[in-house]
Each structure stands twice: as structure tokens, then as C-alpha cells.
Amino acid sequence: MLDQLEKRLTKLALKGDQQAFAEIVELYKDKIYYLGYRMLNNRHEAEDVVQETFLRVFKSLDRYDPNQKFSTWIYRIATNLSIDRLRKRKPTYSLDADMNDQEGLDGYSMLPSDDRTPESEFMISETKQTVYDAIESLPAKYKSVMILRYLQEMSLQEISDVLDMPVTTIKTRVHRGREFLRKKLESKF
Secondary structure: OHHHHHHHHHHHHHOOOHHHHHHHHHHHHHHHHHHHHHHHOOHHHHHHHHHHHHHHHHHOHHHOOOOOOHHHHHHHHHHHHHHHHHHHOOOOOOOOOOOOOOOOOOHHHHOOOOOOOHHHHHHHHHHHHHHHHHHHOOOHHHHHHHHHHHHOOOOHHHHHHHHOOOHHHHHHHHHHHHHHHHHHHHOOO
């Protein structure tokens, strides 16, 4: 059903329908923000990635291949923009440094729950932070794959399409990324 909606909106947007493009933005803005935030660990940079992604989509909509899934195309743009930003960063951060942008680790940690005590909430928050820090410490080539696989819940084939790499390369990077995280997290727990 989402594929049909994407196709309909894309066709209309290609014809210059601004409302259809606005619906595309509405459909993907939160997903792109979440992807950017997970990769960059910075709210402002994630917002910039969202804006840059939709600007690029708008400018190059005529080059979109309708035989390809629209979601794959837009995720590829957002992922590449995030990776570019990661590469431009100076590698002066420490793995055990505090996060600069801790306004809420994610929306889920902000939701109240009836069965959580303050102590269990703190433990969950600490565990999430440790896992996010470990993901943040991954090299960009593993980080992007791990985020798409485990936080965006994409299949290996979808990741292959987004990153324009063979599935075997994606499998290798997922395996190596998991090994890296396992070693990093073993020392924490």
C-alpha cells in the first residue's frame, strides 16, 4: 500500500504538483530525521540532513527511476549526506566523551510507562546510552550499515540498494560491525 502511495505521489510531484511533494516530505521527514540523528548523534545536523535531502530530492526528482522503490532512493540520498558529514568531521572526539546534544536520547525514552520505576528507567536509559555510544564509535562504513539494519530495521537487500553495494559486502559489514559492538559492550557490562 505504501508503494502505491509512493508511486502516485511521485508521479504527481514529477508533474509539478506541490501538494504531492509536500505529502512526500510529510511521509519521510521523521524517518530521515531519525536516520540522520542516529548517524550523526546531533539534532541540528540531523535537521540539516532532512532539509538537504528534500532539497536534493526536489532538484533531482526528474532523475528518479520509477522502477526503483522511492524509499530506497530517498534513504540513499539521506545516508550519503550523513556519511559526507561524518567524513568532514575532525576525528578529535573521544569514545568516552560526553554527548554534546543530550536533549533526549530518543522519543521512546521520553514516554512515561506504568510498569517502569525511576530505577529501572535509569538503568534502561544508561544501557541505551552505552549502546548508542558504542554505535557512535563505529567507523562510518559500519555505522551506516548497523543503523540501517538495526535502528531502521531494513533488510540486507534494502541496505544493499540504499548504499549501492553488493549484499555480500553488506553482510560482511554487519558481521564486522556486530563484532566491534560486541567487543566494545563486553567491556561495559
